[in-house]
Amino acid sequence: MAPVRVRDAIVIPDEELTWRFSRSGGPGGQHVNTTDSRVELSFDVSASSVLGAAERERIRTHLGERLNDGVLTIVAAEHRSQLRNRRAAMARLARTLDEALRPPPPPRRPTKPSRAARARRVEHKKQRGRTKRLRGRPDDG
Template sequence: MTTPGSDLAVTRRLVIPAGELRERFSRSSGPGGQGVNTTDSRVELSFDVATSPSIPDDLRPRLLARLASRLTGGVLTIAASEHRAQLANREAARARLVAVLRDAAAPPPPKRRPTKPTRGAKERRLAEKKRRGDVKRGRRGSYDD
């Protein structure tokens, strides 16, 4: 797990310096008892994907395209408020940011090569169709009674 204040290693090529991350703290809803109204335990972690110098130029278009629905003005924001402690929420937000960026930075899957059924597969399919037809034909009774 990463500690707040340290660099984030997303992939071998992409390491985000802690200085490029912006954290905002606010009051969190949920568990916390009386302290929930006084502690700023909710964390909003923001990272500017569009202008960050730590993102390689060949990777930036892929990140921007895949994260388009989550970006606001080129900035990716992750919120974490599931823990009572601010430190735990900071770690959760950083872990989530790394996961989102890692998924978006993954190379596209290899292109599918179209295939055709083999001759044996075609013959088996036709033989099975013929068998089913024979079974159904055998169920037909004569209505000459």
């Protein structure tokens, strides 16, 4: 197939990808029983020549539970065609690596509500209390 483009700077060559094919489960009748349309795409993150040390570490941190001995495996079996499953697996690999390589968001700076916001909140609570009090049973008194 073609190389997988994760970003403009990162293109995984076909030599670093390992493909496995097997029979897919689910609906499809006899077709499912005769074709190897399920696709497993494996990418060895730890041995990749395309990734730098920082990128490798970021992927390991972000996808640690999905890596098996440094290898990321993507499975695609949603289509009846092996070719479409191969394309789906490549797209999913690119998306997964792109998300893993994104820098973490900046830390949130803790803030406090303003005095006016606190006053609005208290006033709203008082108004709700008055509304609920009016719903009560009138006194016989």
